[in-house]
Structure formats: structure tokens, C-alpha cells
Amino acid sequence: MIQTVRGVRDILPEETGRWWFLEETARRIFIQYGYRELRTPIFERTELFSRAVGETSDIVEKEMYVFQDRGGDSLCLRPEGTASVVRTFIENSQHRCLPWRVFYMGPMFRYERPQKGRFRQFHQIGCELFGPDGPLADAEMMSMVLRFFREIGIGDAVTLEINSLGCPVCRGPYRERLTAYLESVREVLCANCQRRMVRNPLRVLDCKEEGGSGVLQGAPAMRDHLCHGCEAHFQGLLGHLERLGLPYRINPFMVRGLDYYHRTAFEAVASGLGAQNAVAAGGRYDGLVAEMGGVSTPAVGFAMGMERLLLLLDENKVPVTRPDVYLVVAGEDLVTASGLMLAERLREAGLAVEMHLSGGGMKVQMKHAGRSEARIAVILGEQEVSAGMAAIKQMRTGEQEKIAMDQVVERIRLLLCQHH
RNA sequence: GCGGACGUAGCUCAGUGGUAGAGUCCUGGAUUGUGAUUCCGGUUGUCGUGGGUUCGAGCCCCAUCGUUCGCCCCA
DSSP states (O other): OOOOOTTOOOOOHHHHHHHHHHHHHHHHHHHHTTOEEOOOOSEEEHHHHHHHHOTTSHIIIIIOEEEEOTTOOEEEEOSOSHHHHHHHHHHTTGGGGOSEEEEEEEEEEOOOOOBTTBOSEEEEEEEEEESOOSHHHHHHHHHHHHHHHHHTTOGGGEEEEEEEOOOHHHHHHHHHHHHHHHHHTGGGSOHHHHHHHHHOHHHHTTOOOHHHHHHHHTSOOGGGGOOHHHHHHHHHHHHHHHHHTOOOEEOTTOOOSSTTOEEEEEEEEESSSTTOOEEEEEEEOTTHHHHTTSOOOOEEEEEEEHHHHHHHOOGGGSOOOOOSEEEEEESSHHHHHHHHHHHHHHHHTTOOEEEOOSOOOHHHHHHHHHHHTOSEEEEEEHHHHHHTEEEEEETTTOOEEEEEGGGHHHHHHHHHHHTO
């Protein structure tokens, strides 16, 4: 038997309702904030990601799905969404249409070891905002994210963490101070951190090892070494969050894996997801557009992991999709023919109708009606059809009545209204 | 890339070297025109795969593939 490749999975019809719920809620909320959907290709030139995400990041170094096409170009399945959005922004001269607000949703690909909440093909919903450079934009975006979480019913399960990563002006000097400090406590750090010190000292702050964390409390924090501009930006952000009454936690140890972030970084973390506790993450990347060859434009964005959100979703809050009517047709050709026409009339009236197509007796068909979870079964047998009637059964109560064929639509509408 | 656990019916799992099982699901009947409850019957299988040990392997050993949890990293 041929199976799916490692780390990818089918999303069966039983699950897609939950996906729709997330996607539809996201669209509704984002549109309220002025965002419109952008759809970019699922693969790009490899160079786009190595430049945007950073040559030394783990994503580029060991996680990209790279391949050559028949022309010999090196292409890559997108490992994240922002790089493509920035490319589109530049390629289509959207700096003439500021502010530019877009959202996207779809699959991303990373060659990683799969585990809980982590897949090789996973799905993100994200937003990017180009133009505004002040903390107002950051605050509005966080507010939108939290509204989305409340709307899908996981508001209480998620905490907003924020930090400032500084900018090119202040990050360099800070990096040196941090490195100096880490050197001084080198022996206490775990083996991994000793390695990371050289490549990316900021990452050491992220260390989860028990032994190191005590020492890290004493490490110089980026926050205390922000330049004037960055400090004002951060204070401005805190002020907006306070005014909005949004709960947040400053996490001086939060750093971002992707190289392009400046100033604001934020993350929504949830408990109960094991090591993969970040359900959304984002931040400001004021330098990226210029770096990628566009007209220098500040920007801020975030992405959410759908699989992780789904792990948090409360089943009861997801609207179920089921037919309004299951149509039972027990009889000869005349019966099924009039059933076919009745089904279309009901659909014309806007109802969701599942008609029994596979023959069988009343018992079998009723069983299917029950399984379909339809609220109403319409039963057509020889008796009904010859009398110009239809039997209407409310599945929940078992109540059944006979109605003239031309009044069936009206009657069903009434019954469906009553039970809402 | 590294470490641990686990692969037995569609699903959840029991089975410590001697005839492959339970629950559920599906299906037939009790009920010749009525589902979800009840009762009775039935089908469910290369025991992940390949090798080895043994008179004999679902069980022990080796390899491999897959799943899962963690590390690294990330949504």
C-alpha cells in the first residue's frame, strides 16, 4: 500500500469543519481590520528564503525542501509566509499603496522531525502590514490576534508575550555586552549554549536548561540597552496595550528564530502543547523590504500555526455541518423519481438535502437518516406518492406527520426555524 | 541530526514460547413501512516488513520502515 510521506497527513471530511471554522473566523476578523487576502505561489526561488530568512537560520541551513526544476533553477517549497509577501510587495510596487494590509493562509513546508503539533507540511494563517512605523500598528495587530483567539474560544488558554529586539543601532553593542557576560559564566552554560554563544549569542537567552537559567537571570537584557528610538517605540506599545486593556507579559528572554525582526517581537503561547507551545508569533521587520531590494518600508506581521490552534479548539464551539433533511425513498421508480424532484425543490428553497441513492428498505434508509444527523427525515413510500403526500419525521422527537406535496417546503422551513 | 516508547481486526486495545482474542464499528435477524436503546446471529487479520534463534515465534534477537514523545529548532 502506498502511504503518505513522513510528517504529512490527510485532513478527512470529519476534520475539515474545524479547519473551515478557523479559516472563516480569521477572514472575518482580519477584514474588520482592513486586511485583504493575498495568495502567493507555494514555491519560490530558493534564494528568496535564504536571503529573507537568513543564511544561518536553522530553517535555511537544514529544514528547506529544495529541489531543481527541469531548467536547472533551484526552487524551494515555502518554509514560511513573510518572504513571499515581501517579494510580492516589491515586485508589484505596492509601496505606492501604503498602508498595505494583507493576510494569507495555506501550507508551509519544513524538513523536520515530526512530533506533537509539528509537521513537515503544516498550515499557517498570517498577516502583514506595510507602511506604519509606530507602535500603534504593533498594538492594533496584537489586539487583532487576541480578538481572533477569543472568537475561536481559546482566549483563556493563550498568553501574549512581548519583547523588543532592538534595531541595528543598538543590537550590535548589546550583542557585545551579552557575549562578554556569557564568556564570564561560560562553565555554567550547557553544552549547546556554549556552541550557540558564537553563532547567535541572543539564542542563549532562550535556553530551557535548568542549570543555565539561574545564570541567565543575571544576563544583561536587551530592554536595558535599547537606543532612544527603540525605547520610545517599546514604551509607546506598552501604553497602547494598557489602554486597550490587553493582558501581556514582557519576556526579556524571548528572541526570534528568523533574522529579519527588529524592535517589537511577540508570541502567543499556550500550555498543554508540549515543547511546541507557540501558537502564533510575529514582530516588526522594518529593514527587510530594503534588504530585499525594495523601497525601504517599515512592516510588521505575524503567523499562526493552524495545527496547534486545532489542538486547543474546544469541540463544542465548532459549528457542525449536517443536512437539514434526509430524504427516504422506499418504493419503485415512480417513488424515486418524485423523490429526486422533491429534493431539488427543497434545495431550490436553500435547504441542505441528502437523498438516499442506494435503494434498500425503510429500515436501512432510516438508519442512514439517523447517521446523517439530519434534523428531519422526509419519507416517500408508495402510499405517500400515490396520495400526493410526504411524511415528515422530526428525528429528535420521533414525531411524524403527513403533508401535501406542495406544502412540504413551507412546513419544513417552519420546523427548522422552531428548533433553532 | 540525537534519545526513549510503541506497531495485533476499519477504530480502541488485551494477549510473557504451544489452536490469534475482547470491546466498538459494520452487517443479518427479532420488527414484510421507520433510525439512535434492547436481544440473538455473522464478517472482520500477510500480528508493520525482512532476516535469525527454536521442534514450535504475536511473544526472544538483529535490521528496516512507520507512529509517537522529548532534544535541537520552530507555527
